[in-house]
Amino acid sequence: MKILVTGGCGFIGTNFIRMMLRKHPDWQIVNLDKLTYAGNRLNLLDLEQDEPRYSFVQGDICDRELCMEIMADPHLDAVVNFAAESHVDRSINDPSPFVTTNIQGAQNLMECARQNGISRFVHVSTDEVYGTLGPEGKFTECTPLAPNSPYSASKASADMMARAYFETYGMPMVVTRCSNNYGPYQFPEKLIPLIYLRAKADQPLPVYGDGMNVRDWIWVEDHCLGVELSLLKGRDGQAYNFGGDAEETNLDVVRTILSILGKPESLITFVKDRPGHDLRYAMDFKLAAEELGFAPTIGFRDGLVKTIEWYENHADWLDQVQSGAYRNFMNQWYEDRT
Numbered sequence: 001m002k003i004l005v006t007g008g009c010g011f012i013g014t015n016f017i018r019m020m021l022r023k024h025p026d027w028q029i030v031n032l033d034k035l036t037y038a039g040n041r042l043n044l045l046d047l048e049q050d051e052p053r054y055s056f057v058q059g060d061i062c063d064r065e066l067c068m069e070i071m072a073d074p075h076l077d078a079v080v081n082f083a084a085e086s087h088v089d090r091s092i093n094d095p096s097p098f099v100t101t102n103i104q105g106a107q108n109l110m111e112c113a114r115q116n117g118i119s120r121f122v123h124v125s126t127d128e129v130y131g132t133l134g135p136e137g138k139f140t141e142c143t144p145l146a147p148n149s150p151y152s153a154s155k156a157s158a159d160m161m162a163r164a165y166f167e168t169y170g171m172p173m174v175v176t177r178c179s180n181n182y183g184p185y186q187f188p189e190k191l192i193p194l195i196y197l198r199a200k201a202d203q204p205l206p207v208y209g210d211g212m213n214v215r216d217w218i219w220v221e222d223h224c225l226g227v228e229l230s231l232l233k234g235r236d237g238q239a240y241n242f243g244g245d246a247e248e249t250n251l252d253v254v255r256t257i258l259s260i261l262g263k264p265e266s267l268i269t270f271v272k273d274r275p276g277h278d279l280r281y282a283m284d285f286k287l288a289a290e291e292l293g294f295a296p297t298i299g300f301r302d303g304l305v306k307t308i309e310w311y312e313n314h315a316d317w318l319d320q321v322q323s324g325a326y327r328n329f330m331n332q333w334y335e336d337r338t
Contacts, residue, residue: 002028002075003231006061006109007083009039011186012124016082016224017044021053023228028053030070033083034060038187040321061105064112071116078120078231079113081106087189088128088151092275095150102154103161110165110173118172122231123162125177127216127241128152132278140284141177141239148276159239166237174234176227178242179283182303183220184310188322192304195254196311197318199263209273211251214280218244219303222296226285229292240292243283246300256301260308 001024007013008031017029033039035058047054059066061083071079083105085091085098106123113121130139131146145160147153165171182192198205226242234240248256251268258265288294298306311318 001026001077002030002073004030004032004070004076004079006032006079006081007039009033009035009041009043009056010082010086011038011183012181012220012223013082014040014043014185015183015220016080016227017047017054019221019224020228021047021051028055028075030055030057030073030076032057032059032061032067032070034058036085038086038189040185042317042320043185061109062100064108067108067112068115071112071118076116076118078122079109079118080122080124080227080231081109082124083109084124084155086151088149089189089274091149091151091154095154098150098154102151103157106158107161110161110171114165114169114171120231121162121165121171121173122227122234123158123173123175124227125155125159125175125239126152127177127179127243127281127283128278129156129159129177130281133280133282135280138282138284139177139241141241141287148278163237172236174230174236175239176230176242177239177283178223178226179216179218179244179281181218181220181223183307184314185317186220186307188318191250191253192257192307193311193318195257196261196308197322199258199261199267202263202267204269205254205258205267206269206271207251207254208271208277210270211249211254211268213250213277214247214282215250215253216243216282217246217248217253217300217303218242218296219298222298225297226288226292226294229288229294233292235291238291240288240294241283241285242288242294243285244296244300244303246296247280247282248300256304257308260305
C-alpha cells in the first residue's frame with residue numbers, strides 16, 4: 001500500500017508514520033507537510049536518510065497543483081489527513097489560519113483525491129467538534145456537532161465537508177475523532193509538555209480557571225492504531241470515536257506530573273480561564289471496538305511516565321522545538337492571563 005500522509009511532521013503524524021512503517025514492511029508513505037511552527041522535519045529526518053519507503057514533500061494542502069501532482073501517482077492508494085492548525089488558544093487569537101488550512105485545505109485534498117480516484121480517504125478530526133458535556137454521559141458518533149472555539153468550528157466544518165463528499169460523490173471517506181493525545185514529539189504549547197518543561201525549571205504552572213475541566217486522554221500510538229484500523233477496515237461514510245478511557249481533570253494531570261517529577265504543588269498557579277472553555281470531554285468508542293476491534297493499550301499514569309521518560313531522553317529535541325516564536329507566544333499567553 002502507498003499512502004499520502006498530510007501533516008506528517010506534526011506530533012500525531014510523526015507517530016503514525018513511524019508506527020506504520022514499523023508494522024507494515026510493504027507500505028510506502030509520502031509525507032506532505034508545510035512545516036509551520038509545530039511541524040518539525042527533524043522528527044523524521046532519519047527516515048529521509050535511511051528509509052527508502054518514506055519520502056518527504058514540503059508544501060501546503062491548499063496548493064491545488066501540488067496536491068493534484070502527488071495524487072496523480074497511479075500507485076497511491078489512500079490519503080490520511082492529519083494536517084491542521086490545532087491549538088485552541090491560537091485560534092482564539094486569530095481564527096483565519098484555521099479557516100484556511102482546516103476547512104479550505106481539507107476540501108482541496110478531498111477534491112484532488114476525488115478527481116484522481118483515490119480508493120480511501122481518512123480525515124482525522126477531534127472530540128472538540130461535539131462541544132461540551134456535563135458531569136454525565138459520553139460523546140457518541142450520533143452526538144450533534146456543537147463546536148465552541150474557532151479551532152473546533154473549523155474541524156467540524158471539515159467533518160461536514162467529508163460527509164458531503166461521501167453523500168454527494170460516493171467518495172470512500174472515513175472520519176476519525178479522538179480525545180486528547182499525549183506522548184512523544186508533542187509540541188510544548190500543549191498541557192503535558194508545557195507543564196513538564198515549566199516544572200523542570202521550577203517555574204509557575206498556569207492552570208485555567210479552577211482546573212476542574214475534564215479531558216479523556218489517549219496514548220498517541222493508541223490513536224494511531226485507531227487511524228490504521230479506520231484506514232484498513234472502516235466503513236465508508238462512517239465517523240469513529242477513539243478514546244483512552246482515561247478521564248482526568250486538568251488539575252489532576254498537573255498534580256500527577258509534579259508527583260512523577262518530585263516537584264511541589266506550590267508551583268501551581270491558577271490563571272484567567274480560556275473563553276468558551278469546554279467543561280468535559282468523554283468518548284464512547286463502542287462502535288470502533290465492535291466494527292474495528294479497537295481498544296486502548298495503556299493506562300494514563302503508565303503512559304504519562306513513558307512520555308516523561310521520552311522527554312528526559314530527548315532534551316535536545318525539546319531545545320530545538322522551543323523557537324523564539326514559541327517562546328514569544330507563550331510569554332504573551334501567560335502575561336494575558338495573570
